[in-house]
Amino acid sequence: MKCPKCNSINTSKNGVKILVSGNRSQEFKCKDCNRHFSLQISVDALHEIKYVEPGDILEVDGGDVLRIHGLTDVHVGAVEHDFKKLDEAIKMIAQDDDARWFGNGDLLELIPPHYKISQRGQDIPPDDQYLEFARRVEPIKDKCLFIRGGNHDYLRSFNILDFDVCKVLANELGVPYYRMPGYTRVKAGGKEYNLVSGHGKGGGKNGDTELNSMAAIYSEGDVFFLGHNHQLYVKPMDSLIIGDDNTEEMKRRWYIRGGSFLRYADYARYSFYPIIRTGWTTMQFNKEGIQCWEN
Numbered sequence: 001m002k003c004p005k006c007n008s009i010n011t012s013k014n015g016v017k018i019l020v021s022g023n024r025s026q027e028f029k030c031k032d033c034n035r036h037f038s039l040q041i042s043v044d045a046l047h048e049i050k051y052v053e054p055g056d057i058l059e060v061d062g063g064d065v066l067r068i069h070g071l072t073d074v075h076v077g078a079v080e081h082d083f084k085k086l087d088e089a090i091k092m093i094a095q096d097d098d099a100r101w102f103g104n105g106d107l108l109e110l111i112p113p114h115y116k117i118s119q120r121g122q123d124i125p126p127d128d129q130y131l132e133f134a135r136r137v138e139p140i141k142d143k144c145l146f147i148r149g150g151n152h153d154y155l156r157s158f159n160i161l162d163f164d165v166c167k168v169l170a171n172e173l174g175v176p177y178y179r180m181p182g183y184t185r186v187k188a189g190g191k192e193y194n195l196v197s198g199h200g201k202g203g204g205k206n207g208d209t210e211l212n213s214m215a216a217i218y219s220e221g222d223v224f225f226l227g228h229n230h231q232l233y234v235k236p237m238d239s240l241i242i243g244d245d246n247t248e249e250m251k252r253r254w255y256i257r258g259g260s261f262l263r264y265a266d267y268a269r270y271s272f273y274p275i276i277r278t279g280w281t282t283m284q285f286n287k288e289g290i291q292c293w294e295n
Contacts, residue, residue, distance in 0.1 A: 002083075002132060002135075003028075003030035003032065003033060003035055003037065004035070004037055005030065005033055005035040005037075006030060006032055006033040006035065008030055008031075008032040008033065009123065009124060010030065010031045010032050011028050011029065011030045011031060012028065012029055012031060039131050039134065039135050050175075050176040050177065051176070051177055051179070052146065052176050052177065052178045052182055053180075054180050054182065056182065057182075057183050057184075057185055058145075058146060058176055058178075058182070058183070058184045058185070059184075059185045059187065060100070060145055060184060060185065060186050060187065061187045062098070062100075062186065062187060062188035062189075062285065063098065063188065064188070064189050064286060064287070065098050065188060065189060065284065065285070065286040066098055066100065066186060066188040066284070066285045066286070067096060067098050067099045067100070067282055067283070067284045067285075068099075068100050068101065068102065068145065068186070068195070068282070068283045068284075068285070069089060069092070069093055069099060069100070069101040069102075069280060069281070069282050069283075069295075070101070070102060070104055070197070070225050070227075070256070070258045070280060070281050070282075070283070071086075071089060071101055071102070071103055071104065071107075071258075071261075071280055072103075072104035072105060072106065072150075072199070072227030072228075072258035072259065072260065072280070073104075073105070073106040073150070073227045073228065073230055073258070073259070073260035073261065073262060074086060074103070074106065074107045074108075074133070074260070074261045075106060075107075075108070075109045075152070075260065075261060075262040076107060076108050076109065076124070076129050076132050076133045076136070077108055077109035077110065077122045077123065077124040077125075077126070077128070077129035077132070078109035078121060078122055078123075078262055078265070079121060079122065079123050079265075080262050080263040080264065080265045081109070081261060081262060081263075082261045082262065082263050082278040085261050085278045085279060085280075086136065086261050087136075088295075089101075089261075089280050089295065090136065090137065090139060090140055092295070093140045093143055094139045094140050094143075099143060100143050100144070100145050101140060101143055101144055101145065102144065102145045102146050102147070102148070102197070103137075103144065103146075103147045103148065103169075104148050104150070104197060104199055104225070104227045104258060105148045105149050105150025105151070105152075105153065105154065105166070105199035105227060105228070106150035106151065106152040106153060106199070106227065106228070106260075107133055107147075107150070107153055107166070107169070108126065108129040108130060108133060108152060108153045108165065109121065109122045109124075109126075109129060109152060110122075110126050110129060110152050110153050110156050110157060110165070111126070111156075121265070121266070126157075130165060130168075130169065133169070134169070134172055134173075137173070141173045141174075144173050144175045145175065145176075145184070146170070146175050146176040146177065146178055146184070147166055147169055147170040147173065147175055147176075147177055147178070148166070148177075148178040148179070148197070148198075148199055149164065149165075149166035149167075149178075149179060149199070150166075150199040150227065150228065151199070151201075151228070153165050153166050154166045154179070178197075180198070181196065181197065181198025181199075181214065181218075182196070182197070182198075183195070183196055183218060183220070183221070184196075184197065186285050188285035188286055188287075189285065189286035189287030189288070190287055191285075191286075191287055193222045193223070193285050193290060194218075194220050194221050194222050194223075195221070195222070195223045195225065195283065196214060196215075196218040196221035196223065196224050196225065197224075197225040197226070198214065198225075198226055199226070199227055199228055200226035200227050200228030200229060200257075201228060202228070202229065207226075207229060207231045207233070207257040208235075208255060210226055211224050211226060211255045211256075211257070214226065215237075215253070215255075221253065222253055222254070222290060223253065223254045223256065223283055223290060223292065224253070224254065224255055224256065225256045225258055225281075225283075226256070226257055226258065227257070227258040227259075227260070229257065230259065230260035230262060230276050231257035231259070231276060232257060232258070232259030232260070232276060232277065232278075232279050232280075232281070232294055233255075233256070233257050233294065234254060234255070234256050234281055234292040234293060234294060235254065235255040235256075236252050236253075236254055236255075236292075237252070237253045237254065237255055238250050238251070238252050238253075239251050239253070252289070252290070254283070254290060254292045256281050256283070256292060258280060258281050259276075259277075259278065259279045259280050259281060259294070260276070260278060261278050261280075262278065263278060264276075279294055279295050280294075280295050281293065281294055281295065282295060
């Protein structure tokens with residue numbers, strides 16, 4: 001857990017405090033500056049989680065304009081996690097009344113003990129990674145649309161411990177939880193648009209290959225969003241359709257690979273993966289249509 005005073009990660013847990021309200025707070029102490037600080041722990045019942053099951057359509061109502069930020073592959077706890085870039089995203093979302101965001105998996109680095117991957121890739125223990133992410137997004141938790149698990153957080157915790165840390169995080173934030181890819185219907189500017197999102201699974205050589213498969217299956221999509229391979233780009237994809245007046249017209253859809261908040265890691269260097277800058281993407285919906293960009 002990062003100290004809010006001196007930004008040191010040389011901190012330790014210092015007990016749990018039961019508050020008068022019935023809530024709990026995890027207490028911490030910084031070993032460098034001796035600052036005591038705490039993080040509230042939600043005790044909302046797990047049955048209040050809204051699961052977005054395959055076939056369900058999550059609907060999001062905006063006003064005249066809605067800007068949705070996709071935060072994917074954050075990797076809190078990784079040695080190469082880009083704290084500054086995540087803080088930049090959080091600040092931008094917090095200051096924009098029309099902004100919302102979703103967590104698209106691999107939010108935590110989460111290398112369990114005795115896992116096949118070396119522990120040297122992370123500098124914060126898995127339980128503290130969860131608390132650190134929850135603390136970091138506290139200023140924007142009311143703007144979160146949903147949480148999805150990835151291979152680092154959901155698959156590792158579930159396959160090894162039969163425990164879904166992303167489900168608990170969704171409960172902590174009080175938002176719906178996706179386990180699978182799916183549609184989100186976005187209403188803004190008097191129009192409706194279909195956002196299709198998933199964490200992703202394929203490698204990093206050709207990001208469009210997996211997006212093509214997604215677009216073929218979810219054929220009603222207007223925006224197709226994937227993470228996982230850390231590529232960062234938005235790409236307009238134009239096609240010809242038959243319009244209401246029985247003439248051809250152009251329909252624009254968007255392909256997005258959502259980037260990451262992980263700097264150039266040792267595993268990427270070892271395998272000669274391309275160097276990719278950290279960042280995230282924004283999707284803007286209004287009556288004029290959709291615009292997408294990289295940050």
